[in-house]
Amino acid sequence: MKALVWHGTADVRYDTVPDPEIEQPRDAIVKVTSCAICGSDLHLYDHFMPGMEKGDILGHEFMGEVVDVGAEAKSALKVGDRVVVPFTIWCGECDQCRRGNYSVCERSNRNKAMADKLFGHTTAGLFGYTHLTGGYAGGQAEYVRVPFADRTHVKIPDGLTDEQVLFLGDIFPTGWQAAAQCDIQPTDTVAIWGCGPVGQMTIRSAILLGAKQVIAIDRVPERLSMAKAGGAITINFEEESVVERLNELTGGKGPEKCIDAVGMEAHATATLDSMYDRAKQALALESDRAHVLREMMYVCRPAGTLSIPGVYGGLIDKVPFGMSMNKGLTWRMGQTHVNRWTDDLLRRIQEGQIDPSFVITHSVGLADGPGMYQTFRDKRDGCIKVVLKP
Amino acid sequence: MAYYRRNSSADRMARGLGWFSIGLGVAELVAARRLARWMGMEEQAGLIRTYGAREVATGVGLLAMGDARPWMWGRVAGDALDLATLASAHHDGNPRRENVATALGAVAAVTALDVLCTAMLHREEATAWTPPRDYSDRSGLPRPPAAMRGAAKDAPIPADMRTPDILRFEPAEV
Numbered sequence: 001m002k003a004l005v006w007h008g009t010a011d012v013r014y015d016t017v018p019d020p021e022i023e024q025p026r027d028a029i030v031k032v033t034s035c036a037i038c039g040s041d042l043h044l045y046d047h048f049m050p051g052m053e054k055g056d057i058l059g060h061e062f063m064g065e066v067v068d069v070g071a072e073a074k075s076a077l078k079v080g081d082r083v084v085v086p087f088t089i090w091c092g093e094c095d096q097c098r099r100g101n102y103s104v105c106e107r108s109n110r111n112k113a114m115a116d117k118l119f120g121h122t123t124a125g126l127f128g129y130t131h132l133t134g135g136y137a138g139g140q141a142e143y144v145r146v147p148f149a150d151r152t153h154v155k156i157p158d159g160l161t162d163e164q165v166l167f168l169g170d171i172f173p174t175g176w177q178a179a180a181q182c183d184i185q186p187t188d189t190v191a192i193w194g195c196g197p198v199g200q201m202t203i204r205s206a207i208l209l210g211a212k213q214v215i216a217i218d219r220v221p222e223r224l225s226m227a228k229a230g231g232a233i234t235i236n237f238e239e240e241s242v243v244e245r246l247n248e249l250t251g252g253k254g255p256e257k258c259i260d261a262v263g264m265e266a267h268a269t270a271t272l273d274s275m276y277d278r279a280k281q282a283l284a285l286e287s288d289r290a291h292v293l294r295e296m297m298y299v300c301r302p303a304g305t306l307s308i309p310g311v312y313g314g315l316i317d318k319v320p321f322g323m324s325m326n327k328g329l330t331w332r333m334g335q336t337h338v339n340r341w342t343d344d345l346l347r348r349i350q351e352g353q354i355d356p357s358f359v360i361t362h363s364v365g366l367a368d369g370p371g372m373y374q375t376f377r378d379k380r381d382g383c384i385k386v387v388l389k390p
Numbered sequence: 391m392a393y394y395r396r397n398s399s400a401d402r403m404a405r406g407l408g409w410f411s412i413g414l415g416v417a418e419l420v421a422a423r424r425l426a427r428w429m430g431m432e433e434q435a436g437l438i439r440t441y442g443a444r445e446v447a448t449g450v451g452l453l454a455m456g457d458a459r460p461w462m463w464g465r466v467a468g469d470a471l472d473l474a475t476l477a478s479a480h481h482d483g484n485p486r487r488e489n490v491a492t493a494l495g496a497v498a499a500v501t502a503l504d505v506l507c508t509a510m511l512h513r514e515e516a517t518a519w520t521p522p523r524d525y526s527d528r529s530g531l532p533r534p535p536a537a538m539r540g541a542a543k544d545a546p547i548p549a550d551m552r553t554p555d556i557l558r559f560e561p562a563e564v
């Protein structure tokens with residue numbers, strides 16, 4: 001079969017690889033009908049995330065049709081079912097899964113020992129996202145092996161297009177969880193850093209959950225125009241001061257809830273601290289750029305909440321932790337517990353409350369994937385979200 | 391917003407010059423006195439060290455920052471400074487005048503490369519610029535956002551994601 005394969009920094013190729021097969025009784029094989037490039041794939045593309053190996057198949061946002069089912073998954077899935085596959089693989093039986101903490105499933109990471117060593121305790125297995133999270137082949141491919149498939153799926157009813165439901169596998173629940181874990185109240189101002197695909201979903205989620213005011217921060221004009229369309233007040237950080245504008249919009253008190261939808265690759269030319277981060281990163285003295293975290297800690301109203309769906313990979317430097325402690329800020333973060341949210345979100349899509357396909361700006365064949373990685377990474381051609389069709 | 395395309399020939403050249411800058415800068419930092427002696431500029435060792443620090447900073451900027459152009463302009467300005475400093479040492483009273491001439495030639499060659507690279511980066515920017523797309527019709531919501539505000543207030547937010555009452559910002563009940 002054909003797949004997008006990681007070969008090194010900024011080197012993704014459309015290769016021929018072996019077809020996946022059922023390896024465990026709870027597996028299923030899914031023929032991919034649509035997949036997407038996620039913002040967090042760019043951390044792999046730029047090789048800021050450790051644990052990638054040449055030959056790894058990328059992709060963790062995908063959906064398709066079940067074409068083969070292992071013996072123990074047959075009670076939940078059958079050939080012909082149309083499914084979205086969550087990027088977090090969950091067993092449904094461990095202590096964490098029973099609590100709904102699917103992104104830290106204790107059993108789905110087959111490289112548990114490696115993750116135990118690095119993180120202290122393992123987190124869940126993820127599709128196409130380094131050997132630290134299991135080294136599973138990803139979904140930017142014609143076929144995918146889905147482990148723990150009896151749990152790790154969202155069944156899609158007839159009448160919905162791929163484009164409407166594809167993002168249930170990642171960016172929609174990720175944006176939703178980012179807003180939900182802020183416990184948004186009708187009096188809240190929610191500031192969101194980053195208007196990429198997750199930021200866009202977060203904006204809509206915050207509006208639907210009833211925030212009084214949603215403020216979106218970015219520098220890319222087309223992203224800002226899409227953010228505005230979703231109901232956000234926008235701040236272009238290259239044109240005005242984020243701190244001053246947020247204070248102005250909140251009567252000097254600061255937003256109650258701040259969301260980092262950027263992660264480890266914060267833009268590196270706007271401020272001195274981000275230049276410092278980027279320089280340290282280039283010299284391998286630091287893994288992540290923490291500008292957004294610092295700015296959130298600074299502007300957030302005391303006793304407010306910081307929500308972090310943006311992906312971080314390792315070490316950050318010069319984070320004013322004392323500021324956070326003294327202001328009594330609550331930090332909430334983590335990979336998305338996808339299936340916690342999907343039943344509710346699927347219903348909202350079916351009822352027409354939201355159509356997540358608004359975010360798609362580019363739809364191309366899988367073979368064009370390598371070029372689209374570069375287009376998406378460099379924010380060229382108005383690119384906000386790429387869907388690939390194998 | 392500045393346009394820059396990583397992996398273009400201009401960008402690769404800029405990165406190459408970034409590594410060169412770091413290498414030269416480190417050499418100037420650690421061997422400033424020896425370099426100064428070689429060029430008959432013994433009293434200028436401190437200045438050479440300062441130039442070394444400048445080279446390292448410019449090199450890191452070229453490697454680390456997205457838009458290479460300001461850093462390339464920094465290199466061009468630095469080249470001018472180097473040429474002026476070397477020219478001032480290129481006089482009959484300097485017994486190492488020939489070495490200074492060699493250094494002048496090397497810096498002039500690098501200056502030409504820097505100017506070429508800067509011009510290529512600017513040409514790339516000029517040819518690649520397109521007006522930003524307008525996505526103001528892409529709300530994803532069936533009605534205007536103001537009308538959709540709070541439409542999902544009934545969403546099941548689990549207890550572990552609820553804010554403790556004491557940290558809520560709702561107006562205090564009287």
